Amino acid sequence: MTGRKSEILQGTLDLMVLKTLDAMGPLHGYGIARRIEQIGEKALNVNQGTIYLCLVRLLQKKWIEAKWGTSENNRKAKFYSISNGGKKQLIAKTENWLRVAGIMGNLLQLGEAK
Amino acid sequence: MARIVSVFRGDALDRELKSEIEVHLTMLTEEHMRCGSSPEEAKRLARIEFGGIDQLNEAHREVRGLPFVEVLLQDLRYAFRSLRHNAGFSVFTILIIGLGVGASATIFSVVTRLLIRPLPFADSKHLVWIANKSDDGLSEWGTQADHYLDLRAQNRSFSDLAAYFSFYSPGDAKLKRNNETEGLNSLRVSLNLFSFLGVQPFLGRTFTNEEAKSRWNNPGVVILSNEFWRRRFAAAPGVIGQTVTLNDRPVTIVGVLPQSFDFEGVFAPGNHFDVYLPMPMTPETNAWGNLLAVVGRLKPGVTIDVARSETGELAKEIESQHPERNTLRPLLTGLDEHVVGRLRRGVVVLAWAVGIVMLLVCTNVANLQMARGAARQKEMAVRIALGAGRHRLVRQLLTESIALSCCGGLIGIFLAIAGTRILAGLETFNIPLLSGIRVDSLSLIFSVMLALLTGLGFGLVPALQVPFSAVHESLKGSSRGSSATKKSAWIRNTLVVSEIVLTCMLLVGSGLLTRSFLNVLQVDLGFQASRAAAMRVDDSTSYSTRAERDNIFGQILDQTRSLPGVGSAGLTDVLPLAGDRSWAIFAKGKTYAPGHFPEGFIRIVSDGYFQAMGIPVIVGRTFTERDNSSSGPVVLVNETLARTIWPHQDPIGRILMCEGGGSPGRMVIGVVADVRHRGIERDSGCELYIPMRQSDDVDSVYLVVRTALPPSAIAGTIRAALHPIIPDLSSNEFMPVQELVDRAVSSRRFVVALVGGFSTFALILAALGIYAVIAYSVNQRTTELGVRMALGATVGNLQSQVLTQTLKLAGLGMLVGSIGAWCLSKALESLLFGVKSTDPATFLGMVFVLTVVACLAGYLPALRISKIDPMSALRAA
Numbered sequence: 001m002t003g004r005k006s007e008i009l010q011g012t013l014d015l016m017v018l019k020t021l022d023a024m025g026p027l028h029g030y031g032i033a034r035r036i037e038q039i040g041e042k043a044l045n046v047n048q049g050t051i052y053l054c055l056v057r058l059l060q061k062k063w064i065e066a067k068w069g070t071s072e073n074n075r076k077a078k079f080y081s082i083s084n085g086g087k088k089q090l091i092a093k094t095e096n097w098l099r100v101a102g103i104m105g106n107l108l109q110l111g112e113a114k
Numbered sequence: 115m116a117r118i119v120s121v122f123r124g125d126a127l128d129r130e131l132k133s134e135i136e137v138h139l140t141m142l143t144e145e146h147m148r149c150g151s152s153p154e155e156a157k158r159l160a161r162i163e164f165g166g167i168d169q170l171n172e173a174h175r176e177v178r179g180l181p182f183v184e185v186l187l188q189d190l191r192y193a194f195r196s197l198r199h200n201a202g203f204s205v206f207t208i209l210i211i212g213l214g215v216g217a218s219a220t221i222f223s224v225v226t227r228l229l230i231r232p233l234p235f236a237d238s239k240h241l242v243w244i245a246n247k248s249d250d251g252l253s254e255w256g257t258q259a260d261h262y263l264d265l266r267a268q269n270r271s272f273s274d275l276a277a278y279f280s281f282y283s284p285g286d287a288k289l290k291r292n293n294e295t296e297g298l299n300s301l302r303v304s305l306n307l308f309s310f311l312g313v314q315p316f317l318g319r320t321f322t323n324e325e326a327k328s329r330w331n332n333p334g335v336v337i338l339s340n341e342f343w344r345r346r347f348a349a350a351p352g353v354i355g356q357t358v359t360l361n362d363r364p365v366t367i368v369g370v371l372p373q374s375f376d377f378e379g380v381f382a383p384g385n386h387f388d389v390y391l392p393m394p395m396t397p398e399t400n401a402w403g404n405l406l407a408v409v410g411r412l413k414p415g416v417t418i419d420v421a422r423s424e425t426g427e428l429a430k431e432i433e434s435q436h437p438e439r440n441t442l443r444p445l446l447t448g449l450d451e452h453v454v455g456r457l458r459r460g461v462v463v464l465a466w467a468v469g470i471v472m473l474l475v476c477t478n479v480a481n482l483q484m485a486r487g488a489a490r491q492k493e494m495a496v497r498i499a500l501g502a503g504r505h506r507l508v509r510q511l512l513t514e515s516i517a518l519s520c521c522g523g524l525i526g527i528f529l530a531i532a533g534t535r536i537l538a539g540l541e542t543f544n545i546p547l548l549s550g551i552r553v554d555s556l557s558l559i560f561s562v563m564l565a566l567l568t569g570l571g572f573g574l575v576p577a578l579q580v581p582f583s584a585v586h587e588s589l590k591g592s593s594r595g596s597s598a599t600k601k602s603a604w605i606r607n608t609l610v611v612s613e614i615v616l617t618c619m620l621l622v623g624s625g626l627l628t629r630s631f632l633n634v635l636q637v638d639l640g641f642q643a644s645r646a647a648a649m650r651v652d653d654s655t656s657y658s659t660r661a662e663r664d665n666i667f668g669q670i671l672d673q674t675r676s677l678p679g680v681g682s683a684g685l686t687d688v689l690p691l692a693g694d695r696s697w698a699i700f701a702k703g704k705t706y707a708p709g710h711f712p713e714g715f716i717r718i719v720s721d722g723y724f725q726a727m728g729i730p731v732i733v734g735r736t737f738t739e740r741d742n743s744s745s746g747p748v749v750l751v752n753e754t755l756a757r758t759i760w761p762h763q764d765p766i767g768r769i770l771m772c773e774g775g776g777s778p779g780r781m782v783i784g785v786v787a788d789v790r791h792r793g794i795e796r797d798s799g800c801e802l803y804i805p806m807r808q809s810d811d812v813d814s815v816y817l818v819v820r821t822a823l824p825p826s827a828i829a830g831t832i833r834a835a836l837h838p839i840i841p842d843l844s845s846n847e848f849m850p851v852q853e854l855v856d857r858a859v860s861s862r863r864f865v866v867a868l869v870g871g872f873s874t875f876a877l878i879l880a881a882l883g884i885y886a887v888i889a890y891s892v893n894q895r896t897t898e899l900g901v902r903m904a905l906g907a908t909v910g911n912l913q914s915q916v917l918t919q920t921l922k923l924a925g926l927g928m929l930v931g932s933i934g935a936w937c938l939s940k941a942l943e944s945l946l947f948g949v950k951s952t953d954p955a956t957f958l959g960m961v962f963v964l965t966v967v968a969c970l971a972g973y974l975p976a977l978r979i980s981k982i983d984p985m986s987a988l989r990a991a
Contacts, residue, residue, distance in 0.1 A: 029134060030141040047165025048138065052131065055758075056178050073144075077137045 013054045014064060016077045021064060021082040028069075028077035029055065057082060063089050120658060127724045131758040139164060143956045171194035172242050185506075189513035196514065203486060204518065207479050211522025211568060213875065214475035216529025219553060219561035221468040221868070223534050226456045227551045228461050234376050234550060236312020237411075242418060243452035244408040244425070247443040248696075248713060254445060255696075256404040259395045261442045262304075264432045265408070271421035272410040273687055276310035278303040279379070280407040283652045283693060283814050284849075287389060289346075290359040297650065298342070298360075299386060301377070302393035308371070316340060318354040318369035325392045333391040336360060337369040342388035349642075361387070368979065376550055380453050381407070383546040384857055403695075404440055409449060412441040422446045425973060453546045459945055460865045466938075467872045468624065471617045473562065474879045477616075480572035481609045481883050483515060485890045515573025516566060523565025527553070528658075530561060535873070545861050603891065610880075610887045612784055614968075617873070617880040618931020618960060619938055622865070624873040625956040626939060626946055631866040633948035634859055635982030640789035640798065642728025645681075646851040648689055648824030649832065651840060652815035660743060664807050666839060667815065668739070673835045674819060679828055681820040687812045690791045699800065701759045702769035702779045712758055714772060714800040715791060718809045724750075724786060727851070734784025740805035749780035752788045755800035769803065780804070794858050795947055820849070840917050848930060865945070870885045877963070881971040889922050899979060900987020913976040920972025921965070932957060 013036075015108060017070070020035050029033070032055075033048040058064045063086030069079045139160050146156035197204040232238045244265075245254035257265075257277070278301055285297030304310075305321040321335065328334045338353070347353045357364045371390070378385045401403065410420055422444075429442040447455070454461075487494075494507060530553050538551050651670055657663040667685055667980040674683040688694065698711030706712075721737045723729075732753060741748050749770050756765040769779040788798035806812065821828050856863075892899070899912055910936040939951040949956070 028137070030138045033138070034145075048142070049135070049165040049167065049170040052134065052170060053173050053177055056174060060178065071137075071141075073141075075140070076133075077295055078134050083491075108689055 013050065013089070014058060015093050016085055017051070017054050017058060018063065018082060018093070021080060022087060022090055026067075026069070026079040026081040028071060028079050030077070032080065058086070061085075061089075118892070127178065128171065130173070131171065135164070135170070136908070142321065144186045144638060149923060153163040165454070185509070186513065191509050191515060192510065193514040193517045197518065200486065203482065208522045208525060208556070210475050210479060210879065211519050211565065212525030212529060214472050215523050215526025215565050216533060217875070218468045218472050218564055218873065219526060219530035219557050220533035220537070221464050222560050223536065223551050223553055223557045225461055225465050225528065226554070226556055227547050228457060230556075233380055233450055233453065234374065234547075235380070238242060240412040240414075241449035242272070242410045242412060242421065242449045244410050245445040245447070245451050246404060247445045247481050257406045257408050257442065257444075258404050258440050259400040259402075259406060260436070260439060261429075261432060262406050262408055263395055264436075265425070265428065265442075265444070268432070269410075269421075269425060269428055271413060271416045273413045273425045274306060274310055274369070275392065275408055275410045276305060276307040276406045277406040277498045279405055281405055281693060281695070281813070282382070282385070282387070283650075284385070286814060287391070288361055289389075290362070296346075298388040300360075300389045300391055301382075301387040302391050303394070304406075304603040305391050310376075310409070311375075313371065313797075313894065315350060315369040316372040317343075318367070320369055321392045325644045328392055328394055328395070329396070330394055332363050333360075334363075334365055334391065335368045336365045337390040338367060338369060339386075339388055340371050340373040340375065341386070343370045345351060346388075356772070361390075365391075365845055376547070379547045379549050380449075384547065384860070400439075410446075418446055418448060424920050425977060437527075457545065457861065460861065463623070463627075463942065463945065464865060464868055467620060467869045470620050471872045471876055471879075474613055474616050474876050476568050476571045477609045477613050479515075479518075479568070481606060481613075481886055484606055484609075485886055487511070499924050512570065512573045516569035519565045519569030519572075522568070523561055526565065527561050530557065540860075540864075545864060545900070579869050606890070607889050610883045610923050611930070613880045614924055614927025614964065615931040615934060617876045617963065618928055619935045620869070620873040620876045621960040621963065622932075622935035622939055622956055623942060624869040625959055626942055626949060626951065626953060627869055628867045629953065629956060630945065630947040630950045631859070631862055634862060635795055637790060637794050638787075639690070639789045639794065639855065640791075641849075641851075643852045643855045645822070645825075646727060646818060646820050647828070647848060648816045648818045648851055649829070649848045650814060651685070651817045653990050660807075660810055664742065667720065667806065670817060670836055671720065673839065674817065674832060675722070675833055677828070677831055679823040679831075681822060682725035683817060683819045684724050684726040684728070685720035685806055685817055686723050687718040687806070687814055687816070689816055689818075689851070689854060690727075690789055691793065691858045694792055696799075697772045697776055699755070699759070699770060699772045699802065702771050712755075712800055714755060714802050715798075716772075716802060716804065717791075718804050718806050718812050723803075723818060725822045728820065729789060731788045732785040732787060732788050734782070736786075737803075737805040739807075745808075745920055747778065747780040748783045748805060749809055750784045750786055750803040751782055752786055752798060752801040753922070754788050754798055755780075755802060756785050758800055772802065790869050794855070877967060880964075881967045884923065884968055884971035885974060887923070888916060888972045889978070891919070891980055892916060892975045896982060897987050900982050900984045903982065904984040909980045912979045916973050916976040916979065918967065920968055920976075924964060924968035924972075928961055932961070 016036050016039075017032055020032055020039075024031075024035060029051050030048075033051045036051075055064070055066075059066060063083055064081050066078050066080050068076060071077045100107050139157075140158035142163060143153070143156045146159045147153060151159060233241070235241065242286070244257070248255050248262075261709055262275065262277050266272075269275070282299065282301050284299050287298040287300035289296045289298050303321075304325060305325065308315065308320040315337070320337065325333070325335050336358070338347070343349060343353065353370065355366050356367050358367065359365075378387055383660075393399070393406070410421070412418065424610065425444045425446060429444050433439070433442050434687065497507060498504075534551050534553050538549050540548055548603060623631075651667075657666055671683055674680055694715055696713045696715045699714035700706055719737070723738055724731060724736045734750070736750065737748070749772075751765060751770065760764070765782045765785060768782050770782055773780040788801070789801060790796065790798050791801065792799065806815075817832075819825075819828070819832065825848065833848070844971045902912060903909070935957070936952065943951045
């Protein structure tokens with residue numbers, strides 16, 4: 001293990017999944033997990049199984065939809081896609097995230113500059 | 115919504131997730147194989163990357179469903195499984211809780227009926243009982259008819275007054291139908307009584323003003339009680355307007371009362387009335403004296419104190435305007451206070467007793483749960499090791515105990531329903547409102563709450579014992595001597611000691627009450643109740659003159675005395691403990707201020723009465739047949755009267771004057787023993803006996819028979835023998851005199867029986883508690899005891915050690931309990947009779963009983979010591 005894995009912030013995974021689905025279109029659980037891993041350069045400490053908890057949460061909030069379909073390898077799999085409500089949430093959450101990240105960044109750089 | 119659905123679709127959703135995971139794993143495996151891993155290695159890597167599947171399943175369920183309900187269902191399933199596993203423990207616990215809840219809910223129903231709920235009449239809190247204070251202020255009299263009319267017309271505090279004839283006696287109305295005579299219990303009521311109490315007739319109407327002017331002997335109309343209407347007229351709606359023969363006069367049935375109308379339950383507990391007749395307020399009835407019981411309804415906004423002073427003033431005014439009437443000194447009490455006031459203490463004691471029992475049940479079950487919890491420590495430890503959270507385990511234990519207590523509660527509710535049925539059926543008891551006692555919604559809520567609280571109460575203690583710190587040790591099974599077990603031993607000992615304390619208090623209470631009850635039964639009543647029986651024999655229609663009457667009664671006595679098995683027979687106008695009347699009396703030549711005459715209770719009796727009733731004659735002679743209208747008027751007095759009127763003198767031959775006894779006064783011919791006529795716990799007061807042949811003032815006549823046979827065996831013979839003399843002798847009412855005594859002590863018997871039952875239950879619970887704790891500690895110490903035996907301690911040594919431990923606990927409990935009982939028993943004082951609240955015999959008896967029980971409960975586990983094999987104990991160590 002690389003020892004550089006960071007703990008994932010509560011709620012961050014939701015945002016990642018939403019963004020992934022928004023960018024890539026309908027995906028199955030494995031695809032989502034792969035995608036997040038690629039982006040995160042394996043730096044995130046996520047069990048792939050955790051994705052499914054996140055997915056069921058998002059389904060309950062009706063931010064994503066699920067449909068059974070066939071994968072590229074001709075396997076039956078459940079495909080998830082972002083809903084209109086999810087898109088709105090994504091915009092709102094992204095704004096919020098960027099604002100918080102900006103504030104944190106400024107704050108931390110302030111400390112370093114001293 | 116989706117969550118609720120998911121609770122029921124759990125299995126389908128689980129399957130869906132499973133196939134999703136499978137697909138995911140396959141894809142992951144293929145990915146790894148593409149990267150060059152062997153199939154096994156790829157599978158392994160995929161699993162690692164995916165994470166724990168079971169945890170995911172669990173978390174998934176929690177996220178998608180209603181975790182609370184699911185966990186609850188799961189806990190319940192588990193609880194029932196584990197309770198079934200321990201069937202003995204479970205059944206026992208459920209039974210204890212059931213008994214406790216049942217007893218509490220029953221008593222609670224009594225408490226609500228008697229003390230909390232209003233009387234079963236409209237707006238009953240404004241009803242006031244208006245008695246007439248006697249001259250000595252100690253007893254209550256009735257009110258004279260004219261006084262009642264004046265009070266009703268002139269008072270300003272009451273919106274209305276109503277009254278009924280308070281000298282009713284069983285069988286005082288005779289219904290003749292198809293040549294058969296039945297003795298009925300009738301009550302004379304003022305016209306407005308029913309509307310006054312807010313009662314609408316079930317059928318027909320109530321009395322009209324015209325009917326108030328009827329003559330006593332010819333009431334003309336009658337209203338039936340609902341019960342009598344069902345019993346005798348098969349609930350036929352056509353009875354209204356029918357004419358029946360009552361006391362040989364035709365009367366028209368004008369109404370039937372509703373079933374809910376419980377007059378006797380409030381005003382005459384232990385009686386029941388079949389028919390209601392109008393009470394004429396005429397000069398005739400006025401002349402008879404203080405006959406009426408009066409109830410008033412306060413005007414809105416008027417307090418009872420205002421009414422009291424206003425009525426007092428008014429009474430003085432009326433008294434001064436009518437010096438010819440009897441005295442009038444109204445004594446006002448709230449009707450509810452009048453009805454249940456004397457019982458309040460008893461009911462409160464019962465409530466306390468049952469509360470203590472319930473506490474005992476809780477401690478006992480907590481104790482059992484703890485012992486069981488200790489046995490389950492390993493199970494708990496395993497579950498903690500497997501990842502169960504503390505919160506979750508505590509919850510599981512609480513679910514178990516609440517499930518237990520709810521089962522117990524269910525049994526309790528059934529018991530309470532049965533218990534209240536039994537109480538409601540106790541007809542001969544002179545406790546008001548008893549027949550109206552039901553398990554109502556209030557008591558049901560109470561029992562359910564009680565069961566739940568019990569569950570929480572006894573579940574919490576063991577739940578907090580869940581061994582978190584000592585998982586490791588528990589798993590190894592060597593928790594011996596750890597601080598956790600020391601703490602739990604301390605808790606268990608405290609529980610047992612408090613059980614003993616509570617039992618102590620109950621035992622002392624019930625001991626004192628039982629002793630009082632026995633004292634009451636031991637009271638010298640002045641007559642011999644056993645083997646005496648009474649039957650009402652008067653029938654005013656079969657004679658019109660005193661000579662005819664004397665003749666008929668002479669025949670009745672002769673006939674009865676000639677029967678085999680009859681020792682003696684006599685007549686009286688009033689039976690002991692069943693009503694009374696009094697006149698003013700004084701010695702000839704002595705004068706008193708009006709209203710200050712001594713009060714004498716009158717009994718008009720025939721020759722043979724004293725032998726039949728078993729009243730001892732102190733000096734002089736009793737009546738003979740020759741004491742009749744042609745001989746000089748004579749009287750027998752009791753010892754109290756003789757002492758009061760002629761202190762330190764010989765009363766024989768002196769002349770006693772009495773208000774209603776005719777002008778010349780009566781010569782005292784003898785003194786008889788005091789009879790506790792007014793009540794077993796009240797002294798007899800001045801009594802005088804007038805020969806029946808010298809008085810017309812007789813309303814009812816009872817034949818009293820002393821027999822060697824059981825009264826029920828001789829009833830038929832007597833009735834047959836008397837048939838030629840009084841053909842329509844009513845077919846009911848042949849009553850053992852003992853029944854009168856029993857009825858008089860019934861409310862005391864009621865309290866004693868219940869408190870006694872509770873304390874027996876408490877004793878059993880305490881014994882079980884002691885047993886459980888000692889047995890558990892012997893079990894825990896098996897190894898230690900084995901080592902000691904190996905080192906040379908004898909079985910006897912160790913056994914006596916265990917017994918000493920038991921007695922230490924019991925001793926401490928009894929010490930604290932005695933102090934508690936000492937303080938609490940003061941509250942019982944007003945219920946005690948002939949015994950002090952600090953009665954040393956009762957306390958010593960309690961100590962004795964508890965010591966014996968504690969020894970027994972400790973001895974049984976101590977016996978086990980002899981079965982310990984030192985070798986195997988050593989090996990286990």
